[in-house]
Amino acid sequence: MSKQPAFEQPAFELYAFWRTSATYRVRVALSLKGMTAHEHIVNLDAGEQRSPEFLKINPLGAIPALVEPGHPPLTQSVAILEFLDEIAPAPSLLPPDPHGRARVRSIAAMLASDTHPLITPRVKKYLTSAGGFDDAAWRAWQIHWFTTGLMAVEQRLAMEAETGAFCHGDQVTMADICLASIAAVMRVFKIEVAGTPTIDRIVARCEALPAFANAAPNRQAGAPA
Numbered sequence: 001m002s003k004q005p006a007f008e009q010p011a012f013e014l015y016a017f018w019r020t021s022a023t024y025r026v027r028v029a030l031s032l033k034g035m036t037a038h039e040h041i042v043n044l045d046a047g048e049q050r051s052p053e054f055l056k057i058n059p060l061g062a063i064p065a066l067v068e069p070g071h072p073p074l075t076q077s078v079a080i081l082e083f084l085d086e087i088a089p090a091p092s093l094l095p096p097d098p099h100g101r102a103r104v105r106s107i108a109a110m111l112a113s114d115t116h117p118l119i120t121p122r123v124k125k126y127l128t129s130a131g132g133f134d135d136a137a138w139r140a141w142q143i144h145w146f147t148t149g150l151m152a153v154e155q156r157l158a159m160e161a162e163t164g165a166f167c168h169g170d171q172v173t174m175a176d177i178c179l180a181s182i183a184a185v186m187r188v189f190k191i192e193v194a195g196t197p198t199i200d201r202i203v204a205r206c207e208a209l210p211a212f213a214n215a216a217p218n219r220q221a222g223a224p225a
């Protein structure tokens with residue numbers, strides 16, 4: 001029998017910043033897959049995501065971007081997770097059945113598509129410049145959208161029989177990665193949402209795993225001491 005060649009991962013460059021939840025998702029997935037990436041810091045506080053150099057990598061001015069020589073940059077954290085899952089299928093970030101995959105993608109989208117984008121720096125920039133928001137209004141906005149997203153996810157996780165030790169059964173999926181990414185950024189912003197016991201239990205379980213613990217914002221290069 002011919003021997004399977006060892007998987008050789010591409011030389012990835014990850015455009016990243018210490019506190020971002022979207023980059024956290026990619027860091028966790030890379031780590032779960034046993035892969036690494038060389039990180040380039042894009043300082044969001046300094047507006048580097050809007051620099052002409054970075055806009056050539058992602059015209060939307062957002063991180064993460066995963067760059068592999070010979071290919072266009074990959075952007076959108078969930079698309080990157082799907083890509084990593086396809087090139088390195090074990091451990092899988094999706095369940096084997098179509099209903100399970102749809103459920104996991106749906107929970108992931110509730111967090112990564114319908115919650116997180118509302119609290120990004122570009123939204124803050126617009127609301128505080130053109131929208132008349134002061135700091136208090138911005139904080140109320142953040143709390144409102146984190147609460148809306150998390151309460152809806154809590155309701156599903158608590159009600160649906162497919163929930164297990166993690167969001168879907170007893171294996172980590174991309175739903176868990178998205179959930180823990182929101183918990184991580186809420187901690188950075190010192191925002192807490194009460195009344196989410198299922199989420200709290202699952203996030204604690206995720207954060208006990210090295211791939212999640214090592215992706216914590218305060219453990220990244222550039223994080224405040």
Ligand SMILES: N[C@@H](CCC(=O)N[C@@H](CS)C(=O)NCC(=O)O)C(=O)O
Nearest residue numbers: 020021022062063076077120121122
């Ligand atoms: N849907 C995108 C969101 C990317 C995103 O908004 N990233 C934030 C950091 S978490 C960012 O770079 N924001 C820059 C800005 O809003 O100016 C993804 O999941 O990758």
